[in-house]
Amino acid sequence: MSKTFVLAPDSFKESLSAEQACQAMQHGIEKVFTDATFIHVPMADGGEGTVDALVAALAGQQVFCEVTGPLPTQKVQTYFGLLDDAETAVIEMAKANGIHLLEKSQRNPLLTTTLGTGEMIKVALDHGVAKIIIGLGGSVTNDAGAGMAQALGAKFYDIDGCEVAVGGGQLKQIHQIDLSALDVRLKQVEIMIASDVNNPLCGEQGASFVFGAQKGATPDMVKQLDLNLSHFADLVEQQCGLKLRDVAGAGAAGGLGFGLMAFAGAKIRSGVELMVEQTQLAEKIAQADYVFTGEGGIDFQTKFGKTPFGVAQVAKRLNKPVIACAGYVGEGIEELYAEGFTAIFGIMDGACDLQTALDNAEKNLQRTCQNVARILALTS
8 A cells, every 4th residue: 555655754964855855765765665655745844944844845935035134234136935825925034134145254242133034024124015924044143133223214313313223232322212203014914923932031041142153142241231232221221111022933034033022023943833833733743654854953952842743743642653854863862752753763874074074965865765674675
């Protein structure tokens, strides 16, 4: 009897997109199960690949635009996705203001801004969408979404009544928030934040202390950035009546989670849970005999909202076996077997340098899935 395989991996970072991983998995499995049915559900968790995964899974389209990059003088060519007959836009903030858009020497969260993310939201609004999903992974900003809000009409003034420039280092200058010109269309759309980060805005577990260094902040800058975020959060509470600094996920993307909640009325969700919902993964897994998932690395952190964990949780509810493949298999995977994973396989074919591993990811994933399929064929 023909078997049905649901293939629901995340991307294998720097080597395979989620859809390419689906293709490699299928090519391996179909060498054994020659008459199998395959359902591709490329996944993501709100970070890199979210737009491409949803566009591929839901037959959406790309919309190209030019926006401000991480630095105020920088322009980047980018795109977002349109889904559901152009009713839903899906945006990755990193495609406008991501860490990959700056060389290491250029990264300075006192200067970087989310202005371009706001400009992408504005273009999506111009397309008349009813819903916007925004993925927050991979940022190089720490401005609490102030730049995003400025792009959508918010004004921030200093004590002398002069408009404050964009950038994480400028938040301490803000004395007055003026939302009178904020784009009214924000009230007419549903905005969902997809994030796998639960950090609050400020403090030792906040945006600056946890993520600032990787964005180019020195220890002194980290302290200043945290004070700036705290000052801004106080103003939002005092002048807008919104107490959001301690909401889980407010610190995502340098506080963009906070800014989207404060100025765009956004609701924050687990990125993988949102993807599961949008792709109707449960309905597809219900048809499956086997589920394959995976990503670049699987270890003890996987259970904290990573894509394979989300897929396994759905499959567990439906009593379906789950095979996970990863380039790197680390410590703590024993805990995952009780969470829906049937088996976890590393795809490496021997010791090698990182670049060789990345270059051979497709071949290694295909071979591993073929070998797993041979075992499954003995028991089916």
